[in-house]
Amino acid sequence: MNSMGTSARSRFSGYAVVVLALALLGGLYTAFAAPRTKAEDPANQSIAVKEGRQLYLQGCSTCHGLNNQGGAGGPSLIGVGASAVVFQVESGRMPLARGAAQAERKPAKYDRTQTDQLAAYVQSLGGGPEVPAGTLDDGELALGGDLFRTNCSSCHNFAGVGGALTRAKYAPALTEASARVIYTAMQTGPENMPRFSDNTLSPTEKRAITKYVLYTTQEAKNPGGAGLGRYGPVPEGLVVFLVGMGLLILTTLWIGARA
Amino acid sequence: MSDSIRDRLKATGEDAEPAAPVAHGEHPVGDPTTSTHHSYHGVLDAHSAKRAELAVSGLFLLAVVGVLGFIATFAFWPFEFGDRYYEWYTPLLGTTMALALLGLGAGAILWAKTLMVDEETVQERHLLSSAEEDKEGAVAILKEGAADAGLGKYPLLRRSFLLANGALGLLIVPFLFGMGRFQFKEDTMAKTGWRKGSRLLDELGRPVKLGDLEVGGVKSVFPDVHGGRRMADSAAIIIRMRPDVLKTRDSRRDWVVDGHVAYSVICTHLGCPVKLYEQQTHHLFCPCHQSTFDAADGAKVLFGPAARNLPQLAIAVDDEGYFVAQGDFNEPVGPSYWERKPHYKDEVK
Numbered sequence: 001m002n003s004m005g006t007s008a009r010s011r012f013s014g015y016a017v018v019v020l021a022l023a024l025l026g027g028l029y030t031a032f033a034a035p036r037t038k039a040e041d042p043a044n045q046s047i048a049v050k051e052g053r054q055l056y057l058q059g060c061s062t063c064h065g066l067n068n069q070g071g072a073g074g075p076s077l078i079g080v081g082a083s084a085v086v087f088q089v090e091s092g093r094m095p096l097a098r099g100a101a102q103a104e105r106k107p108a109k110y111d112r113t114q115t116d117q118l119a120a121y122v123q124s125l126g127g128g129p130e131v132p133a134g135t136l137d138d139g140e141l142a143l144g145g146d147l148f149r150t151n152c153s154s155c156h157n158f159a160g161v162g163g164a165l166t167r168a169k170y171a172p173a174l175t176e177a178s179a180r181v182i183y184t185a186m187q188t189g190p191e192n193m194p195r196f197s198d199n200t201l202s203p204t205e206k207r208a209i210t211k212y213v214l215y216t217t218q219e220a221k222n223p224g225g226a227g228l229g230r231y232g233p234v235p236e237g238l239v240v241f242l243v244g245m246g247l248l249i250l251t252t253l254w255i256g257a258r259a
Numbered sequence: 260m261s262d263s264i265r266d267r268l269k270a271t272g273e274d275a276e277p278a279a280p281v282a283h284g285e286h287p288v289g290d291p292t293t294s295t296h297h298s299y300h301g302v303l304d305a306h307s308a309k310r311a312e313l314a315v316s317g318l319f320l321l322a323v324v325g326v327l328g329f330i331a332t333f334a335f336w337p338f339e340f341g342d343r344y345y346e347w348y349t350p351l352l353g354t355t356m357a358l359a360l361l362g363l364g365a366g367a368i369l370w371a372k373t374l375m376v377d378e379e380t381v382q383e384r385h386l387l388s389s390a391e392e393d394k395e396g397a398v399a400i401l402k403e404g405a406a407d408a409g410l411g412k413y414p415l416l417r418r419s420f421l422l423a424n425g426a427l428g429l430l431i432v433p434f435l436f437g438m439g440r441f442q443f444k445e446d447t448m449a450k451t452g453w454r455k456g457s458r459l460l461d462e463l464g465r466p467v468k469l470g471d472l473e474v475g476g477v478k479s480v481f482p483d484v485h486g487g488r489r490m491a492d493s494a495a496i497i498i499r500m501r502p503d504v505l506k507t508r509d510s511r512r513d514w515v516v517d518g519h520v521a522y523s524v525i526c527t528h529l530g531c532p533v534k535l536y537e538q539q540t541h542h543l544f545c546p547c548h549q550s551t552f553d554a555a556d557g558a559k560v561l562f563g564p565a566a567r568n569l570p571q572l573a574i575a576v577d578d579e580g581y582f583v584a585q586g587d588f589n590e591p592v593g594p595s596y597w598e599r600k601p602h603y604k605d606e607v608k
Binding site for chain 1: 462463470471472473474475476477478479498532534535536537538539540542544546549551562
């Protein structure tokens with residue numbers, strides 16, 4: 001009896017320890033684990049990936065392949081990362097309208113949620129650069145200006161209105177680009193644009209450049225009243241020549257008529 | 260005065276008599292109407308006229324010789340720095356051009372003095388001299404000023420003043436050394452700020468290290484020397500591409516590091532910054548006149564007005580993993596200049 005009572009107690013105490021330990025662990029986990037956003041929740045993430053896969057199969061797989069292997073006209077998307085999807089889809093470049101020297105900016109075909117789903121799906125394939133969480137356009141404006149003039153202005157023009165490259169290619173205007181598009185373009189180096197890794201331009205510097213581009217293309221006013229396309233001294237010189245010379249000639253004629 | 264002119268003046272109703280003298284003393288240039296006209300040649304006989312014609316034509320032909328000589332010198336005389344007799348190139352251009360202009364001019368003068376009709380006409384003109392009392396007044400003021408300043412009273416001051424003015428003339432001498440053979444210092448044009456072992460700094464002054472660039476990445480870099488980021492001739496670009504697309508000549512095999520290659524960004528056409536890099540085609544593109552260079556093949560010119568490849572910067576990696584230059588660019592950066600040698604070897608300077 002005594003032995004029987006002891007064995008029963010030890011049996012129950014074992015269960016009790018396990019239950020207590022589990023409860024403690026669960027409590028600690030709930031207390032200390034960081035609260036997760038909706039998108040990062042694996043459950044939601046997997047839903048986003050599933051939805052993204054559906055969108056991919058419908059809209060992208062014709063060129064990029066049913067298994068992302070690439071193929072007729074489209075490269076494999078394994079390892080390009082979510083950033084590449086955000087850039088290409090949010091700026092309307094993908095889906096591609098037609099084969100040309102370079103993809104053109106168009107109205108976006110997918111909304112923000114669908115874009116993020118596609119991005120999550122492509123990210124799940126093989127990693128790659130991701131869009132950082134949080135706002136992207138809160139960088140330091142002056143630093144952004146410095147960096148933009150050294151790294152970007154040679155192709156995109158000092159006012160961000162773009163310019164010509166070789167053989168019918170061009171650096172696009174940045175006037176309509178969103179913060180995410182500007183940021184992901186630097187991360188991924190689409191088409192002929194060089195790629196600026198986080199070691200080349202740190203996330204802080206990328207944010208600064210994003211801020212500067214948004215400021216200079218959307219907020220900054222034209223000091224002279226009219227920007228003249230912001231192409232710099234050539235159109236400005238033309239206007240000064242035509243208007244200025246015209247005024248001088250008229251003044252000369254007027255003086256002559258009065259003499 | 261010849262009768263013919265007086266008659267003609269009378270015929271046109273003009274007063275041939277001189278105006279009364281306006282100032283004291285003699286008329287400044289005498290009475291023009293009383294001077295005798297000296298004909299240069301009178302009427303030449305046929306023989307003299309023929310000789311004069313030959314002389315004038317000879318001078319004109321000399322001008323033609325000058326022009327041809329100028330063209331020949333320009334086309335054929337060796338002019339590049341260090342060529343044999345190159346130093347005569349500019350003097351010969353000057354001499355032949357002088358021959359052309361002087362021949363034409365001298366011919367014209369001789370023509371006028373021998374064969375042209377020689378007649379005088381009269382043009383009214385006014386007396387250009389100031390009134391005598393004005394002149395005396397000016398002299399008095401100057402003398403008074405000199406006396407007030409003490410020029411006569413202090414001889415040492417006067418002499419040192421004149422000496423200082425003379426010394427001012429010597430100022431021109433140093434400038435003479437900037438001309439001619441004294442200016443031919445090829446090294447000053449051929450050198451930039453890059454030294455052996457100087458690190459490659461980015462626009463914020465941070466050294467670039469191996470691994471900073473991804474494939475398809477670029478970075479504008481400047482030499483790690485005092486004031487390096489302000490040296491316009493030293494601006495360079497470091498590019499990373501897949502090592503298998505990088506075509507490297509044998510002589511430049513040690514100038515690249517694992518797909519990283521560095522070039523000057525000063526266009527060899529007119530010196531614009533060639534920083535438009537296309538990572539898929541590996542083209543470096545000059546926005547001014549569309550010169551295109553192949554960064555994967557020694558920055559070879561593919562298109563456009565540039566005549567020479569972009570100078571390459573030989574790079575290496577130091578003990579701490581940072582990129583360093585092995586020396587200066589292999590040839591002078593930027594557009595051509597007179598003393599530039601036509602060819603440079605593939606060697607680090």
